[in-house]
Amino acid sequence: xxxxxxxxxxxxxxxxxxxxxxxxxxxxxxxxxxxxxxxxxxxxxxxxxxxxxxxxxxxxxxxxxxxxxxxxxxxxxxxxxxxxxxxxxxxxxxxxxxxxxxxxxxxxxxxxxxxxxxxxxxxxxxxxxxxxxxxxxxxxxxxxxxxxxxxxxxxxxxxxxxxxxxxxxxxxxxxxxxxxxxxxxxxxxxxxxxxxxxxxxxxxxxxxxxxxxxxxxxxxxxxxxxxxxxxxxxxxxxxxxxxxxxxxxxxxxxxxxxxxxxxxxxxxxxxxxxxxxxxxxxxxxxxxxxxxxxxxxxxxxxxxxxxxxxxxxxxxxxxxxxxxxxxxxxxxxxxxxxxxxxxxxxxxxxxxxxxxxxxxxxxxxxxxxxxxxxxxxxxxxxxxxxxxxxxxxxxxxxxxxxxxxxxxxxxxxxxxxxxxxxxxxxxxxxxxxxxxxxxxxxxxxxxxxxxxxxxxxxxxxxxxxxxxxxxxxxxxxxxxxxxxxxxxxxxxxxxxxxxxxxxxxxxxxxxxxxxxxxxxxxxxxxxxxxxxxxxxxxxxxxxxxxxxxxxxxxxxxxxxxxxxxxxxxxxxxxxxxxxxxxxxxxxxxxxxxxxxxxxxxxxxxxxxxxxxxxxxxx
Numbered sequence: 024x025x026x027x028x029x030x031x032x033x034x035x036x037x038x039x040x041x042x043x044x045x046x047x048x049x050x051x052x053x054x055x056x057x058x059x060x061x062x063x064x065x066x067x068x069x070x071x072x073x074x075x076x077x078x079x080x081x082x083x084x085x086x087x088x089x090x091x092x093x094x095x096x097x098x099x100x101x102x103x104x105x106x107x108x109x110x111x112x113x114x115x116x117x118x119x120x121x122x123x124x125x126x127x128x129x130x131x132x133x134x135x136x137x138x139x140x141x142x143x144x145x146x147x148x149x150x151x152x153x154x155x156x157x158x159x160x161x162x163x164x165x166x167x168x169x170x171x172x173x174x175x176x177x178x179x180x181x182x183x184x185x186x187x188x189x190x191x192x193x194x195x196x197x198x199x200x201x202x203x204x205x206x207x208x209x210x211x212x213x214x215x216x217x218x219x220x221x222x223x224x225x226x227x228x229x230x231x232x233x234x235x236x237x238x239x240x241x242x243x244x245x246x247x248x249x250x251x252x253x254x255x256x257x258x259x260x261x262x263x264x265x266x267x268x269x270x271x272x273x274x275x276x277x278x279x280x281x282x283x284x285x286x287x288x289x290x291x292x293x294x295x296x297x298x299x300x301x302x303x304x305x306x307x308x309x310x311x312x313x314x315x316x317x318x319x320x321x322x323x324x325x326x327x328x329x330x331x332x333x334x335x336x337x338x339x340x341x342x343x344x345x346x347x348x349x350x351x352x353x354x355x356x357x358x359x360x361x362x363x364x365x366x367x368x369x370x371x372x373x374x375x376x377x378x379x380x381x382x383x384x385x386x387x388x389x390x391x392x393x394x395x396x397x398x399x400x401x402x403x404x405x406x407x408x409x410x411x412x413x414x415x416x417x418x419x420x421x422x423x424x425x426x427x428x429x430x431x432x433x434x435x436x437x438x439x440x441x442x443x444x445x446x447x448x449x450x451x452x453x454x455x456x457x458x459x460x461x462x463x464x465x466x467x468x469x470x471x472x473x474x475x476x477x478x479x480x481x482x483x484x485x486x487x488x489x490x491x492x493x494x495x496x497x498x499x500x501x502x503x504x505x506x507x508x509x510x511x512x513x514x515x516x517x518x519x520x521x522x523x524x525x526x527x528x529x530x531x532x533x534x535x536x537x538x539x540x541x542x543x544x545x546x547x548x549x550x551x552x553x554x555x556x557x558x559x560x561x562x563x564x565x566x567x568x569x570x571x572x573x574x575x576x577x578x579x580x581x582x583x584x585x586x587x588x589x590x591x592x593x594x595x596x597x598x599x600x601x602x603x604x605x606x607x608x609x610x611x612x613x614x615x616x617x618x619x620x621x622x623x624x625x626x627x628x629x630x631x632x633x634x635x636x637x638x639x640x641x
Contacts, residue, residue: 042464070104074286077130092138095154099131105166120169127164131157183376198244198265202273203237203485207340207358212236213278216253222246235486247313249276253470257281259340260313261356269505270448272484274312274468277358279338288366292326292345295369295382295429296418300330304370307344308334314342314355349373351475369427376474378433379497381443384426385483386466389449393420394428397519398441403430404515414438422448440524442500442506445469445483446489452513455488463487465507469494471503481502491518498525 077100083601084093102197105125128615137150167181197415218238219229222245232238244267251259256278263273292304304326309318321341334343337358343366346352350370371380383394401413408417414434421428432438447453447462467483481494489509496504506526512518537633 028640035131067372069106069108071104073102075102075130076100090140092140094136096134096136097132098134100129101127101161102130103127107168109199119167120171121167122170123166123168125164126160126168128158128160129163130159177419197241198267199241199270199472200247200265200273201239201484202276203238204232204253204259204276204278205236205358206256207277207279208362213256215251216251216256216278219250219252221248251276251278253278256283257339259312260310260314261340262314262317270507272354272482272507274482275466275485276312277340279340279358279360282338282361284333284361286336286338286361287333287335287363288341288357288359289331289363289531290355290365290367291330292332292368292370293330293427294350295371295380295427296431298419298421298427300326300328301347301350301370302313302326302328304330304332304345304347306332306334307346307407308336309342309344310339312340312342313354315344315352315354343368345370351472351477353470354478367425369429371429371470371472371569373475374431374472377435378431378474379435379501380432381430382426382467382470382472383428383445384470385424387424389447389461389465390424391422391448392426392428392462392465392467393446393448393515394430395444395515395518396430396432397439397444397522397524398438399524401438402516402519404446404518406515415441435497435501436499438499440496442496442519442522443469443494444519444522445494446512446515446518448515451490451515452489454511459488459490459511460486462490462492468491473501481505481507485507493519493522493541495527496522530571 041542079100080097082095085091086093096326103125105123106128107121107123107615133154133156135150135152135154136148140146150499165181165183170179170181200220204218205211206213212232212234213236214232214234216232216236217229218229218232218240220242227242227247228240230238230240242265244265246262248263249261249263251261257280259276259278261273261276263271265271268405269354292301293299294301305324306324307320308322308324309315309320311317313392322334322336324332324334338359338361340356341357343355343357344352345355345368347370350372353368353370355368356365357368366455367384369382371382374380381394381396383392385392393405394403396415398415401407401410401415403413403415403417405417408420410416414437415430415432418431419427430443432441436557445462445467447465450458451462453459453461463483465483469480469481470477471481479495483492484507487509489511491510491512493506493508495506498504502525
């Protein structure tokens with residue numbers, strides 16, 4: 024079984040010069056000369072290594088005493104290939120300094136060859152023709168050899184399946200920032216504020232807020248500095264990320280008086296999972312909000328044995344970066360005013376890369392907000408915190424303001440996608456009046472973590488009525504979809520019931536796919552791709568999970584129906600109806616509770632029909 028390897032490399036340097044000369048003229052500004060030059064260079068080092076091992080058979084015919092040899096070679100085995108591109112200058116594809124992209128594939132190759140050995144100077148293979156070659160890619164992988172300390176991989180080598188996404192850059196698209204400006208002491212809107220947005224040091228947009236203190240900017244994706252100006256207030260600064268095709272609802276900006284003085288901010292830092300106070304948490308303070316790295320650290324503090332801190336600072340707005348070993352750092356936005364302020368925070372422990380965690384925090388009112396996770400066959404909330412069969416559970420339920428409420432998802436693929444909602448339990452029976460918007464104005468924040476990373480932050484959109492905030496959905500492959508919808512629901516057990524579970528597949532087709540005796544509606548293209556073996560791994564997993572869901576729903580439905588119907592004919596009719604319903608429900612990944620509701624409605628119709636038949640017979 025031969026083992027072969029190849030190593031190759033190269034250098035590339037490209038220099039580009041763009042020059043633009045001329046002038047623009049209009050009647051208002053007159054002539055404006057243009058003389059622009061833009062030079063760019065790109066220097067990169069490339070390398071590739073390939074390993075091949077497997078069985079190799081050769082069938083050889085010799086002529087003229089082995090002077091001429093002709094034959095066929097069959098080679099089957101595994102090929103592992105890795106390549107890297109070190110970007111010395113110019114823009115890197117992603118933030119890693121040195122990253123190896125690789126793939127592993129099975130191959131089968133047949134070749135025809137002709138060798139000669141006539142004289143000492145005429146020797147070698149004069150014909151080597153590939154008759155056919157068959158390859159199947161088994162997997163792709165990456166190995167980040169060197170990356171920045173500030174990157175997602177934190178400067179550590181990282182091996183993973185798939186392609187490297189360590190700070191991967193995407194082409195500029197547009198996203199939206201939406202928020203409001205308030206007085207830090209009164210909580211009232213500041214309608215005189217002016218909002219300016221900068222990218223690096225360049226002003227890209229400026230506008231006045233509306234009468235309710237609200238504003239909105241649609242901008243190319245990237246990081247921006249937002250500056251708020253208003254008479255009798257200090258200038259306010261915050262750093263915000265605009266993500267392509269997303270509407271980001273920002274934390275309400277709180278303006279501080281222009282008067283000079285010192286104030287205090289205090290709070291408690293606790294573990295998001297256990298709720299225990301954390302002693303010795305390092306607190307680094309910088310000016311502005313959402314500022315973990317810009318400008319100097321103006322003070323460093325630590326929490327005491329009760330997890331508390333108490334800091335005196337000049338009036339203004341600040342970011343406290345809280346960090347401790349074995350925890351994911353978090354930014355705490357605080358304001359220091361003439362009135363002492365309280366700002367509690369939570370740190371979540373580091374997790375395995377495949378584990379997700381959702382942490383909900385809020386202000387003093389309402390006192391009790393609840394986290395709800397709805398998947399196809401489970402509902403995780405305070406009344407159903409944990410089950411040994413659940414791949415997700417509620418770590419902590421808080422009923423006395425601030426939070427956290429924490430849900431951990433150990434196995435997302437087993438969960439099969441879910442919806443996440445926040446329910447205002449305190450005002451659950453409210454449908455109108457001032458309490459109807461208390462959830463929306465609670466200052467609630469939802470942070471979504473994966474492994475060692477904070478991957479998404481949601482601030483509750485303000486001035487909406489409802490007791491349920493549907494925050495986001497996540498598919499079994501980890502794709503997050505922002506929702507940010509509100510509605511009223513009094514009964515906690517019904518929160519999220521009937522919502523479609525997100526999927527990577529297109530749904531609701533008239534075609535069926537059948538395997539192992541189960542049928543499932545799939546769109547034609549996905550059914551054909553599945554049969555041809557062209558689907559990605561996570562798509563195949565979702566199909567198989569949905570087939571399994573369908574069978575488990577049918578099993579539970581049979582138990583429910585058998586326990587309620589003695590009439591065999593009626594029982595068969597009920598089973599037919601429920602099976603039809605469950606085909607549709609399994610497509611949408613609805614949970615069993617929804618299936619039962621639909622089933623009961625149909626059962627009532629059958630009972631009426633049965634009673635009518637009995638009356639007619641009498």
